[in-house]
Amino acid sequence: MPVELHLATATDGRPQARQNPMYDPAPGVDRPTRPGPVPDPEMFSGWVGETVRDLDPTTEADPVGVLVNLLSAGGAAIGPGPFLWIGNDRHPALIWALTVGATSVGRKGAATNTVRRLFKAAVPDFIACNTRSGLSSGEGLIEMVRDGDGDKDPGVTDKRLWVVESEYGVTMARGRREGSSLSGILRQAWNGEDLGVMNREALHATAPHIAVIGHISPRELRAKMQDAEMAGGTYNRFLPVFVHRTQLDPDGRGAPDELIDNLATAWKTVLADARRVGEVQLDQQAAQLWREEVYAALCGDETDDGPLAEFTARAAPYAKRLAMVYALLDHTDRIGETHLRAAWALVRYARASAAHALGAAAVASTGDPDLDKLAAAVKAAGPGGFSGDEVYRLFKRRNAAYRADLTARLCQLPGYVAAQVPGEGRHRTVFLYAPPG
Structure with missing residues (x-):
């Protein structure tokens, strides 16, 4: 029988582990052995963490897989309104994740489908019109969010897009094709920049808002590590997240309709309110935590230029992006200490996921x-x-x-x-x- 994740809440609002049976099975509970890193319960914070806890008994998917899908889909559905400044760079609420798990036990698709079902009830138009798959070229991606061309082509007015790639290894192979613009366009999309290619069609897309979730196995990821795109910076736009089936539920029927409807009603309000937010900032406690602890810890050793460092090179800006989405989903435009700690925990987990997935490929590298x-x-x-x-x-x-x-x-x-x-x-x-x- 599925067992819930139990978290206690301290007086300062920070979640603390009381018991975590999803990752530390109780006696007599039939649980698969987890081969990879174990998530810190601190990342299951706020409204998004509460949603994961409510959905967990209904799926074999890894809770951290459900979590990153919620953050990615939530940021995409919110749209380009909210942002934060990191230096002179304007960062949108875009979370890209690469869920890494074995084909038979990773339950990568189960995590995405759990979130897709919830969002289909909460924001049906977004799922129907703004969710796509099948990345094959930069031009194709721009086409999905293209500007109009007068009366000839009205273009796309809603530039939000949540791209789900169930075979991201195929996408990586397409990006390696000679003359392909896919990798370069993806890097621009992560930055929230206007997109364009200089060809006869002269495709353009202003103010796109594109989030990507990819699924890949550890073996396939290691095989792709020789790709020159590692040095090009495409991979480090993604949070690598190891996922593994956390419970055996042979008679699983999914979430009850009543649970989905109740969650969807709340999510509809949360997303609508978040879309009206503009600039997001850290509050005083979060800013102090960032300066005194988080920033130095995430910057790491600048002399390390191996594959692991390449894969996690954007850890510091990602921590702030994640904290922003946690905050937006908590009905606030101020990043609190709890949001930043949750983001920091998730970034640490992503780094541990990369080290676990890459194995020996993460060491003894020239960086090229x-x-x-x-x-x-x-x-x-x-x-x-x-x-x-x-x-x-x-x-x-x-x-x-x-x-x-x-x-x-x-x-x-x-x-x-x-x-x-x-x-x-x-x-x-x-x-x-x-x-x-």
Whole structure:
């Protein structure tokens, strides 16, 4: 039988763990073993946390998966009105998340569908008209939120969009295609910038408001880590969130209609009120917490430029974005200490999720995916070396100058050398690895 998440509330309003049976099973309860990081109960704060607790007994989905879907869909449905300043950058209420879980037990789709059902009852027009999937090109994304072109095309007046990609590995592959504008357009969309491509169609979209949820398995994520988009900054727009089935409910029938209707009535009011908010700021206690604890903790070691650092490079601004959405969903335009602590806990969980999902890929990296890929191939080639022809085949979509620069940088790494060996009629270059010392 499903067991609820129990949280106590301290006198200062901060949630404290009393018992967390979803992640620490009680005796006699049939619970799957959780292989990854365990969420801090502090992230289940406020109205959004209360919603997760109400829905948890009705689904096998990981509560943290339901949480990030609520934050992402909620921010998308609220729209472009609320914002906060981080330096000179205007940040919208957009939360992008990459839920990472095994195909059979991650229950990634269950988490999204739980939220989709709630929002279909709360804001049916948003789900019907502003939820899409199938990202294939930057031009296609712009088309969904395009400006009008006079009488010829009225364009799209509601620029809100919640994109759900159940196979985000496919989306990543599409972004790698030669000439694809998808990755660049996605980066602009996360920033809330106007979108456009310079082609014959001259597509433009002003003031878009696009949130993305992607699903991917840990194995597929690790396989994609050689993608040059890591260094390009597309991935660090996403919060990586490990998810795993937290309960076995073979006779599950989903949430009762009465529960959905009650929650939907409240969510409809919350989202409508939040849409009227403009600038969001930290209150005095939250600002002090940010200055004294959170900011330094999230900035991390600036000398670390490996894949893990690339994946979590936007932790500090994401903490404020998340805190803003927590606050908006609590009917306020002031980020309180409770909102910031919840956001901080979720960002910490995202970093732990990335480390868990990436495993060995998170360490021993140069920070350049192509250079890491070449170094691994040369090391795997053994004493026979890795030939110039093999370098060409490995990076055949790159030009000769790029490959020459890549091999030159390889030979600057400890243990890697280029050698001339006899060939058929002329010498040929091979690249070798010998452990230093």
